[in-house]
Amino acid sequence: MTKEQYLIEKNNQLRQQLTPENEKFYSDLLLYVRLHSFSQDQEAIESKLLEILQDILDAQADYISAKQYFGKDPKKLADDLLRQFPKSISKFFKGLAFVFVIYLFFFSLPSMTLPNSTFDIGTFALVGLYVILAIFLSFRYLGTTIYKIDSKSGSKLQKSISSFLIGVVFVxxxxxILLFVDTPFQITINNGSGIGIILFWLAVGIVLFSKQNNKKIWLPLAFFYLLLSVLGIAMRLPGNIGFFLSNTNTGQTIDLIILLVALVTFFITNFFVVKKVEAQK
Known part of the structure; x- marks a missing residue:
């Protein structure tokens, strides 16, 4: 566990001791700072956030609320905290690289289940750029609305509709792009190359999974991608197995059933894992 991960875990544990009023104050502050500190020293910021949390808990023990202790302008407190840590270009591009790798992982592996498929590099790049832009715009939008929207205004239905519409606008x-944009930069991935790509991303997934502290959360996704990888390799194998799965009606039906079962299993297990995690908070 890294120092940053330890600080986040400690933060999550201590937040459970906050009163509802103080928890609202601190959660808004926490989210605002994290959304605005993408290119800054995360370890230092998490350390400062933990220090603020401890101050709130100490004041709470003396029956002093967070608003009384820090004042009624938490946005100023958050902005002052952010100004303490300069932005780093290297961290910014490191974050971009991380987002792009995650994008490659999630969007390239599923396409590998189609043998001898055509891969549009141009479309893939355009979608990648849009995903990165959408993530940053989402962070910026969420960050600017935390202290502008009264959490008590509007019904739950109105908020749900608004969130849905915003999601549609971004997605x-x-x-x-995927449905209507075709570029001349297309390549056909043969079976040998496809197996190599699948094995590469499978290795990347194993490394990422091994570095997670709470592996139970990621088990449904890990199982889903493992099944996709095995199916993609099996469909590309030379001989009867690959031909049967890729070129016969019965084989393609089996492929579809396996994919549907994997997808349903993923959603069901993920639902129960999330419920269990929420119950432990």
Missing amino acids: APLFL
Whole structure:
């Protein structure tokens, strides 16, 4: 566990001791700072956030609320905290690289289940750029609305509808690009190359999974991608197995059933894992 991960875990544990009023105050502060500190020293910021949390808990023990202790302008407190740590270009590009790798992992492996598929590098790059832009715009939007929207205004239905519409606005262009944009930069991935790509991303996934502290959360996704990898390799194998799965109606039906079972299993197990994690908080 890294120092940053330890600080985040400690933070999550101590937050459970906050009163509802103080928890709201601190959660808004925490989210605002994290959304605005993408290119800053995360370890130092998490350390400062933990220090603020401890101050709130100490004041709470003396029956002093966070608003009384820090004042009624938490946004100023958050902005002052952010100004203490300069932005880093290297951390910014490191974050970009991380997002792009995650994008490659999630979008390339599923396509590998189609043998001899055509891979549009241009479309893939456009979607990748849009995903990165959408993530940053989402962070910026969420960060600017934390202290601007009264959490008590509007019904739950109105908030749900608003969140849904905002999600559609961000997600719709992604599907439009995938469905309607074709570029001349296309390559056909043969079976040998496809197996190599699958094995590469499978190794990346194993490394990422091994570094997670709470592996139970990631087990449904890990199982889903493992099944996709095995199916993609099996469909590309030379001989009867690969031909049967890729070129016969019965084999393609089996492929579809396996994918549907994997998808349903992923959603069901993920639902129960999330419920269990929430119950432990």
